[in-house]
Structure formats: structure tokens, C-alpha cells
Amino acid sequence: MSLETIIRPYGRKDQEIVRHICCETALVGNPIDPVFNDREIFADLIVKYYLQKEPENAFVVESESGVVGYLIGSTHSNSDFGIVKFGLHAVSKILVKAISGKYKNSPQNAEFIKRIFRGGLSPKHPKNAAHLHINILPDFRNQGFGTEMLKRFYAQAQDAGLNCVYEMVFAHPGKTEKYFIEAGFSIFDKRPSDFFGDHLPGPVSTLCVERQLPYELALATLS
Numbered sequence: 194m195s196l197e198t199i200i201r202p203y204g205r206k207d208q209e210i211v212r213h214i215c216c217e218t219a220l221v222g223n224p225i226d227p228v229f230n231d232r233e234i235f236a237d238l239i240v241k242y243y244l245q246k247e248p249e250n251a252f253v254v255e256s257e258s259g260v261v262g263y264l265i266g267s268t269h270s271n272s273d274f275g276i277v278k279f280g281l282h283a284v285s286k287i288l289v290k291a292i293s294g295k296y297k298n299s300p301q302n303a304e305f306i307k308r309i310f311r312g313g314l315s316p317k318h319p320k321n322a323a324h325l326h327i328n329i330l331p332d333f334r335n336q337g338f339g340t341e342m343l344k345r346f347y348a349q350a351q352d353a354g355l356n357c358v359y360e361m362v363f364a365h366p367g368k369t370e371k372y373f374i375e376a377g378f379s380i381f382d383k384r385p386s387d388f389f390g391d392h393l394p395g396p397v398s399t400l401c402v403e404r405q406l407p408y409e410l411a412l413a414t415l416s
């Protein structure tokens with residue numbers, strides 16, 4: 194890990210850059226625009242709940258050039274309700290814009306909206322568990338920053354009395370279910386996914402992957 198780059202707790206001043214990184218990485222590590230190009234609403238959909246309601250569970254990676262990655266997460270028992278509420282608000286904003294013709298030059302947005310409404314079920318997730326989303330800009334991947342943020346979040350989850358953490362991830366031909374199992378996760382549930390349409394050549398599944406805490410114990414079971 195380079196000396197100039199640090200992991201630190203999220204602060205309100207990081208809100209815009211976290212929302213930006215979300216949109217830069219949401220298509221399995223790449224920019225989301227070919228799928229849906231209203232970045233404001235997309236960031237609302239994915240990160241707003243976490244930044245507003247659980248900022249204490251968020252971390253950022255900060256390099257000399259600024260924030261380059263984040264982890265957002267939840268340790269609250271009622272987060273499902275909050276996430277759905279924020280999600281519905283974002284979806285209603287999308288609908289208003291679509292109906293008023295704001296997306297007429299972005300045909301991919303209409304397709305995305307159709308897929309949201311057609312939407313399959315999300316995978317089930319474990320009860321009494323923390324969960325997280327993590328994304329890092331390409332130039333800063335594979336240098337240990339993700340692992341460091343995960344360790345910090347796992348410690349926070351344990352402090353909150355939780356012994357399980359899950360993530361919703363996409364499995365696709367470039368990053369298969371096997372990848373997540375080899376990375377130390379168990380598959381809790383999975384569903385076919387059409388979230389990215391043709392922009393991510395299939396088959397694509399949404400996986401709920403889980404890991405028991407403490408992390409060291411989970412790692413030991415791999416060897």
C-alpha cells in the first residue's frame with residue numbers, strides 16, 4: 194500500500210465524490226452511462242440511503258489526488274425498510290422525468306426503466322447481518338485498499354453485535370460464482386438478473402454472498 198494513500202471514515206464533504214465513483218464503477222467496475230445516464234438519480238438509487246442514514250458505516254480511500262474509492266454499509270436492523278423507501282423515491286423521480294420527456298435522447302434509460310418494472314426478485318439475504326457495497330476506481334484496485342476497508346467494516350459490524358456480513362454482487366462470465374467462493378464467501382441465494390440488459394453479456398445473476406465473522410476465522414476455514 195503506498196504511503197500517500199489512506200483509508201479514513203467518510204465525512205459529509207465526500208458525498209459528491211462518492212456519488213461520482215458509484216456512477217463510474219456501477220457497471221461491474223465500469224461507468225454506468227450506457228445502461229442509465231441520469232447520474233444524479235442513479236446515485237440516489239444506490240448510495241443515498243447509506244450516506245444519509247448510516248454515514249458512520251462508510252469509509253473512503255483517499256490518495257494524493259483525492260477520494261478514489263469507498264465502502265458504504267449497514268449495521269442497522271431496519272435498513273431494508275429505509276433502502277426500499279429511498280429506492281421508491283428515486284424510481285418516482287425517474288418516472289416523472291421519463292413521462293415529461295427528459296430522457297427522449299437517451300433510449301437506454303427507457304429500457305432501464307422497463308427492466309426495473311419488469312424486475313425479477315432480488316436474492317434473499319441473511320437476517321441479523323450487516324451488508325455493504327464497495328467500489329474503487331480502476332487505477333487503485335488490487336493494492337489492498339478494498340481489503341483494508343472490508344476489515345474496518347467487519348470490525349464495526351462485530352461491534353454492533355453482528356457475526357455475518359453479506360453483499361449483493363453480480364456474477365457474469367467475467368467474474369463467476371466460483372470467483373466469490375474462492376474469495377471466501379458462501380452463496381446465500383441467487384437469481385437471474387436483467388439489471389444491465391445487453392450491456393453485460395450473459396448469463397448474469399445477482400448473488401447474495403455472505404461471510405461469517407470474525408474475518409480471520411472465515412479466512413482460516415479456507416486453508
Ligand SMILES: CC(C)(COP(=O)(O)OP(=O)(O)OC[C@H]1O[C@@H](n2cnc3c(N)ncnc32)[C@H](O)[C@@H]1OP(=O)(O)O)[C@@H](O)C(=O)NCCC(=O)NCCS
Binds near residue numbers: 221326335339361376
Ligand atoms: C472489488 C474491489 C472493491 C476490491 O478492492 P481492491 O482494493 O481492488 O481489492 P484488494 O487489492 O484489497 O484485493 C482484492 C481482494 O478483493 C476480493 N474481492 C473481490 N471482489 C470483492 C467483493 N465484491 N467483496 C469483497 N472482496 C472482494 C478478492 O477476493 C481479493 O482478495 P484476495 O487478494 O485475498 O484474493 C475493487 O477491485 C473494485 O472496485 N472492483 C470493481 C467494482 C466491483 O467489483 N465492486 C464490487 C461490488 S460488485
